[in-house]
Amino acid sequence: MTELILQALFSGVLIGSVYALVALGLALAFGAMRIINLAHGELVLLAAYMAYLVESRTGLEPYAAIPLALAVVSAVSIALFMLVNMIRDHRELNSLILTFAIGIILTNAILLAFASDMRTTTSAFLQDAVSFGDVYAMRGEIIAFALSLVLMGLLWWWLKASWYGRAVRAVSSNRGAAMLMGINPTRIETVSFLVAGALASFAGVALYTMSVVQPAVGHALTVKAFIITVLAGVGSIPGVFLGAVLLGVTEALTVTLASSALQELAGMVLFLMVLFLMPNGLFGARARRG
Amino acid sequence: MLALDGVTVRFGGLLALSNITFTVEKGEILGLVGPNGAGKTTLFNCISGLVRARGRIGFEGKDMTRLPLHRRARSGIGRTFQIPQPMHHLTVRENLTVAQVFGAGRKDPARIAEILDVMELSHKADADAASALALQELKRLEIAKALATEPRLLLLDEVLAGLESNAKRSFMLKLRELHALFGLTIVIVEHDIETISNLCTRAVVLNFGQLIADGTPAEVFSNPAVVESYTGTAHA
Amino acid sequence: MSDTASSRLLSGRSLAMAGGLVVVGLLPLAAGASPYMLGLLISSLILAGLGLSWALLGNLGGMVSFGHAAFFGVGSYASALLAAKLGVPVLLAIPLAGGVATLSSLAMLPALRLSGPYFALAILAYAQIFRILATEASWLTGGAAGLQRFPGLPTVFGFNFAERHGSYVLVLGMVVLCALIYVVIRRSYVGIALRAIAESEDATRVVGVNSTLLKTWMLMLSAFIAGMFGALNAHIIGFLEPDYAFSGIWSVMPIIGAVFGGYRSVIGPVFGAVVIYMFDQVIAKSLIPVGHQILLGIVLAGMVLLAPNGLAGLVGRIFSRTGGKHHARA
Ligand SMILES: Nc1ncnc2c1ncn2[C@@H]1O[C@H](COP(=O)(O)OP(=O)(O)O)[C@@H](O)[C@H]1O
Numbered sequence: 001m002t003e004l005i006l007q008a009l010f011s012g013v014l015i016g017s018v019y020a021l022v023a024l025g026l027a028l029a030f031g032a033m034r035i036i037n038l039a040h041g042e043l044v045l046l047a048a049y050m051a052y053l054v055e056s057r058t059g060l061e062p063y064a065a066i067p068l069a070l071a072v073v074s075a076v077s078i079a080l081f082m083l084v085n086m087i088r089d090h091r092e093l094n095s096l097i098l099t100f101a102i103g104i105i106l107t108n109a110i111l112l113a114f115a116s117d118m119r120t121t122t123s124a125f126l127q128d129a130v131s132f133g134d135v136y137a138m139r140g141e142i143i144a145f146a147l148s149l150v151l152m153g154l155l156w157w158w159l160k161a162s163w164y165g166r167a168v169r170a171v172s173s174n175r176g177a178a179m180l181m182g183i184n185p186t187r188i189e190t191v192s193f194l195v196a197g198a199l200a201s202f203a204g205v206a207l208y209t210m211s212v213v214q215p216a217v218g219h220a221l222t223v224k225a226f227i228i229t230v231l232a233g234v235g236s237i238p239g240v241f242l243g244a245v246l247l248g249v250t251e252a253l254t255v256t257l258a259s260s261a262l263q264e265l266a267g268m269v270l271f272l273m274v275l276f277l278m279p280n281g282l283f284g285a286r287a288r289r290g
Numbered sequence: 291m292l293a294l295d296g297v298t299v300r301f302g303g304l305l306a307l308s309n310i311t312f313t314v315e316k317g318e319i320l321g322l323v324g325p326n327g328a329g330k331t332t333l334f335n336c337i338s339g340l341v342r343a344r345g346r347i348g349f350e351g352k353d354m355t356r357l358p359l360h361r362r363a364r365s366g367i368g369r370t371f372q373i374p375q376p377m378h379h380l381t382v383r384e385n386l387t388v389a390q391v392f393g394a395g396r397k398d399p400a401r402i403a404e405i406l407d408v409m410e411l412s413h414k415a416d417a418d419a420a421s422a423l424a425l426q427e428l429k430r431l432e433i434a435k436a437l438a439t440e441p442r443l444l445l446l447d448e449v450l451a452g453l454e455s456n457a458k459r460s461f462m463l464k465l466r467e468l469h470a471l472f473g474l475t476i477v478i479v480e481h482d483i484e485t486i487s488n489l490c491t492r493a494v495v496l497n498f499g500q501l502i503a504d505g506t507p508a509e510v511f512s513n514p515a516v517v518e519s520y521t522g523t524a525h526a
Numbered sequence: 527m528s529d530t531a532s533s534r535l536l537s538g539r540s541l542a543m544a545g546g547l548v549v550v551g552l553l554p555l556a557a558g559a560s561p562y563m564l565g566l567l568i569s570s571l572i573l574a575g576l577g578l579s580w581a582l583l584g585n586l587g588g589m590v591s592f593g594h595a596a597f598f599g600v601g602s603y604a605s606a607l608l609a610a611k612l613g614v615p616v617l618l619a620i621p622l623a624g625g626v627a628t629l630s631s632l633a634m635l636p637a638l639r640l641s642g643p644y645f646a647l648a649i650l651a652y653a654q655i656f657r658i659l660a661t662e663a664s665w666l667t668g669g670a671a672g673l674q675r676f677p678g679l680p681t682v683f684g685f686n687f688a689e690r691h692g693s694y695v696l697v698l699g700m701v702v703l704c705a706l707i708y709v710v711i712r713r714s715y716v717g718i719a720l721r722a723i724a725e726s727e728d729a730t731r732v733v734g735v736n737s738t739l740l741k742t743w744m745l746m747l748s749a750f751i752a753g754m755f756g757a758l759n760a761h762i763i764g765f766l767e768p769d770y771a772f773s774g775i776w777s778v779m780p781i782i783g784a785v786f787g788g789y790r791s792v793i794g795p796v797f798g799a800v801v802i803y804m805f806d807q808v809i810a811k812s813l814i815p816v817g818h819q820i821l822l823g824i825v826l827a828g829m830v831l832l833a834p835n836g837l838a839g840l841v842g843r844i845f846s847r848t849g850g851k852h853h854a855r856a
Pocket residue numbers: 301304306324325326327328329330331332333
């Protein structure tokens with residue numbers, strides 16, 4: 001039993017790190033524009049299918065698809081950004097509906113292009129089991145975990161040290177003041193969407209190497225990412241990482257201790273509990289009251 | 291009529307109101323004075339229930355401290371916002387009707403007509419959405435809306451600000467008229483010493499969330515602490 | 527409070543609207559629509575009722591829901607179980623099921639304090655939770671295998687509601703009734719106050735409006751209507767399983783329909799749901815058998831960008847230009 005629980009904790013942490021990448025993209029776009037991009041999960045999904053495309057057509061390792069995924073997802077992300085920018089009034093509500101619609105379009109486009117079958121990597125290298133004492137993982141999971149940590153580190157450094165990163169933070173905390181400092185918010189928003197798209201690209205490819213994807217997964221990923229940002233409260237990178245790991249672990253433990261049918265239930269209940277009982281999230285403060 | 295006892299508000303590290311204790315007598319017009327950021331609006335927010343405070347707020351002998359916003363309005367406390375907040379999509383008359391139906395619990399078109407008349411808004415009553423009004427009209431709508439709830443205590447937040455001196459004088463007369471016509475007790479936030487001296491029988495002064503003086507306008511404005519707080523920030 | 531409301535309700539426009547709905551609604555019968563066509567129209571009217579319930583919450587309560595499937599599913603299971611296990615007459619079970627959906631909405635009261643996207647996704651979470659609970663509580667619901675033996679719509683005074691024409695008239699009547707209820711509320715002071723809350727909550731509360739209470743009523747009423755249409759649908763289809771009854775379709779289609787038709791008006795969600803559903807089933811499906819929802823997504827996105835007030839808004843704009851007439855304020 002203990003081994004099973006340990007194994008669940010371990011797997012939860014590994015998948016949680018990829019959830020964190022997804023959630024960080026969502027949070028970045030939210031920070032810049034105050035809109036929840038309900039098509040964010042579909043961007044991740046798109047990248048996963050680019051990995052499938054490259055692997056099935058060329059026989060290369062899925063990670064070879066990164067450049068293609070980056071190009072495609074960034075293009076879609078920018079198109080999405082431009083569409084959202086066309087909204088004039090009732091921005092909050094209309095951007096929700098618009099990005100939701102784009103999510104429907106992307107899901108069905110993927111369905112049309114790749115059918116509804118479940119896909120996952122066929123790479124023997126990535127599917128090899130690696131053992132750490134009593135717990136096991138696929139090599140793909142370990143690589144994805146390491147990649148996520150590196151990307152989070154890079155993102156942290158970028159937000160902290162680069163001019164763009166600081167401008168992004170300035171725009172998210174106070175748009176008016178940022179404009180007074182000579183920051184062009186539209187340019188910053190564009191950059192935020194690009195970076196969110198880049199994170200989604202890596203997350204999608206990583207997801208393909210460690211888990212199964214199908215068109216409906218996009219929507220589920222958006223919801224997971226949203227849950228994580230609620231858990232994390234303030235948009236700090238360690239907070240999002242912890243929230244994501246918490247979600248991953250909760251799901252994995254539910255599957256181990258109860259049943260896989262309840263996996264989603266656990267995430268949702270966790271979400272509602274935090275939403276109602278801890279208005280500031282687990283690790284910080286952000287107003288979400290009307 | 292209104293009794294504040296140890297009212298204290300913190301916003302994070304900022305002590306916005308510190309242990310404020312004073313009472314307002316029935317029928318009074320009380321001036322609430324203090325430099326920007328002193329906590330005057332916050333005090334109104336506490337009394338009307340928008341901001342939760344420590345301490346005790348009593349109104350007509352009843353404890354209001356735990357009452358939600360809308361219950362306080364129904365108990366007879368009306369207020370205006372420094373930055374007018376009309377119900378944007380509604381007409382002026384609908385604004386007042388909602389205030390009357392929910393705040394006073396009855397429907398009396400004649401009284402609304404009277405309020406519109408007193409506040410010189412009759413000509414705009416049904417014309418357009420309230421958000422289309424000019425700023426001074428919006429400020430009059432703020433007062434009209436509060437009056438429609440049939441308050442006994444009226445909290446006015448800088449309603450005279452931005453008026454040139456003639457308009458200010460006639461608006462002061464208007465406030466006197468309201469005071470008599472509706473039998474009101476009024477607390478008014480105002481910066482201008484002369485206005486306070488003319489309008490009010492008593493003034494209390496806030497500075498950095500502290501109550502630093504309480505007395506007749508003449509007493510208060512000759513108080514060295516008040517003079518310093520004013521000259522300290524007025525020219526900043 | 528209700529005196530002016532009902533007198534204004536009786537003033538021509540809303541009754542004319544109701545009459546118009548009935549006439550337009552009866553046209554397919556007069557034209558002798560095929561049973562297949564009537565079946566499609568019945569489904570579209572179910573979505574129209576659901577769309578009304580969604581728009582009522584969104585427009586009057588200022589709350590966007592992404593989880594109306596929760597109420598729809600609870601209503602369908604409640605009615606089927608009441609009729610099958612307790613022998614409640616179906617026509618009574620349907621409003622009772624609305625009541626059960628209302629009860630289930632009480633679990634969502636904490637969500638009323640949340641703003642915008644948080645509310646939308648909290649409701650979505652409820653819909654998922656309800657679906658999983660319906661799957662797990664197999665002793666009651668039959669679990670994933672579904673529920674098949676429960677009564678259909680009855681025959682009353684020789685009028686057979688179970689047959690296509692009868693079902694159609696019943697569903698149409700329910701839609702018109704709900705539209706009228708919506709109109710009455712919208713014009714009442716409660717409705718006016720709710721519109722004010724959506725834009726300026728503090729300003730409205732400070733004049734004595736208990737915004738939480740009014741929003742609670744709207745949530746409960748919205749759940750009631752959605753639950754009733756879920757119940758109607760269950761008895762018409764005669765089969766339930768959790769993945770169907772709580773399907774995301776019931777959350778998504780009303781949104782698309784309402785946005786297409788114009789969710790700020792009463793007629794918009796009804797009209798929009800019918801047009802969108804027929805478009806999806808008749809045109810989109812024949813063009814793209816699998817993945818036809820892509821066209822719905824395109825329509826939805828296009829509508830938000832080009833005509834955010836929907837068809838009703840477009841029509842209103844044309845009216846106000848040509849007739850110089852004031853169209854209904856948002
Ligand atoms: N909701 C709030 N959150 C944080 N700080 C606030 C809030 N409201 C007011 N403050 C702060 O409290 C202090 C008092 O503000 P206020 O009552 O508006 O002053 P006044 O009306 O006297 O000019 C100011 O420093 C202001 O920035």
